[in-house]
Amino acid sequence: MTSPAGNAFSSLEWGRVDLSQVPSITVPPPGPLSQQQHAQCTRYFKGLSSQVKLFPVAFESGQGCVLRDVDGNRYIDFSSGIYVTTLGHCHPKVSEAIARMASQLMNAHDFTTPVKTQLMEKLAQVLPGDFHGFQLYDSGTTAVEAGIRVLRAATGQHEILSCFYDYHGKTYGSVSLGQIRSHVYGAVRAPGSHMLPRPDTYRPMWTKADGTIDTDKYLEFYEQYLNRATVGSVAGFVLEPIQGWGGSVMPPDDFFPKVRQFCDRHRILLMADEVLTGWGRTGKWLCLEHWGVVPDVVTIGKGFGNGFPVTCVAVREPYKESFESISASSSYGGNPMACAAALASTQVIEEEGLLAHAEKLGRLALRRMQRMHQAHRIIGDVRAKGCLMGIELVKDRTTKEPFDQAGALVYQRAFRKGLAWIPAGHILRMSPPIVMDEDTLLKGLDLIDEAIGETERELGYR
Known part of the structure; x- marks a missing residue:
C-alpha cells in the first residue's frame, strides 16, 4: 500500500x-459556529440521535483518529462515526478506491464488474467456514431484512427468534426483532416474531449457587419456549454477538457455542447480525470467531466500507441458492464505488495485521477501565472486546440501579474536553478506530476518567 506520493504507507x-x-479546545463547544449551523440545519433536518441532542456540535473534517468542528476544535474520535470508520477518517487507500470508481463507473445495477468479482473472491477467502453466497446492500437494516428472507426461503419455515435488547434495524421486519415501543411500527410485532432473554454477565436473570451466571438455564428456557410459545415453524435465531445499542453487552463465553448446538438440534438456522461487531471491530472478521462459532447467515456492515454505505449478507454453501427466490438485488447494493470501498477496507485490515492490533487495544483498554472501576463508586461494570468497549454507571453497586443522569453528564463533560464518543443512557459506549495508537487510546480513557470524577463530585458521590 502506498500513499498518493508513492511513499510507503502504514x-x-x-x-x-x-x-x-x-x-485542542480553543472555543468552548458547542461553539458559536456549531450552534449557528445546527440551528439552521435543524429547521429542516429532523429525527436526531441522542448523542447529537446531548452535544450539538457541527463537524467540518476528519483525518485518521481526529475530528475537527467548524469552530476549529479538534477531538479524539472514540466513536468511529458510530462504529463505521474502523480505519479512521478518510483513509487514503479507501478514499482513493472510491474516487477511482466514482470517475470510472458509479452504478451498473447488479451486473458483474471486475471490482465486484474481486470483492466476492476476497470475502470467500477471509470469512470462516463455507460462506460462498453473498449479496450487497446499502444499509444494515436492508441487509437484515434480506437475511430474514433467506432464513425463510432456506427452511420453508416463517417464525424468527431474537433476544431482548438486541438491535437489528428500523424497518418493520428488523425492528420487530428488537425493542419496539412506537405506534409508527403498528400495534404488534411482525407476525412470527419471538423474543427471548439472553445472558448478561453483569445483570443475570439466572445464576448458579456461587452467584455466577447460569447459561444452561437460558437454554432450558429456550427449549420450553420453542415447545410452548411457537407454532413449530421457526426458520432462524437472529442475534447480535455483542449488543451495541444495548450497551456493549458481552455474552458469557459458553453462550454462543450452546446456541449453535440448540439451533442444530432443532434444525433452526443461526443468523448473526454482525453489522456493528464485524469486520475488525472486535479483532476478528466476525465476532463469533472469538467463540469458535460459524453462523449459517451473517450480516456485515458499518466498518465494511469504512464509511461508504455498503453492507453484505453472507450465506453458507448449503443455503446460498436461497438468494434466487427472495428478489435479492437492490438499486445501490454492490455498486462499483461500494465494492471498491469494501475491497480496499478488507485488504488494509488483512495486509497490515490490524485484527491483532484491535485485540491488543481491547486488552489495554480493559486493564485501564478496571482501574477506573476500582476508583469510582458509580462504575458498576466495564467490558471490552477489541475496539468495542463499555462502561456501565449505577447509583449503587449493590442494587445496580442505572444512573442515566450520570451517563449524560459524563458524556457531555468528556466531549467538552475533546472526546467525540457515544452515549447509551447509563452505559458509556466506545468504538475507537482500530488504527488508533496506544497512547491516544489511553488519553481518551483519561478524559473519561476525569469526567466521571467530576460528575461524582457534582452529584455528591465523593
Missing part, C-alpha cells in the same frame, strides 16, 4: 495522534 502511522496538538 495505517498505524495514519492513526497516530499528536497529543501535543489533539485534543
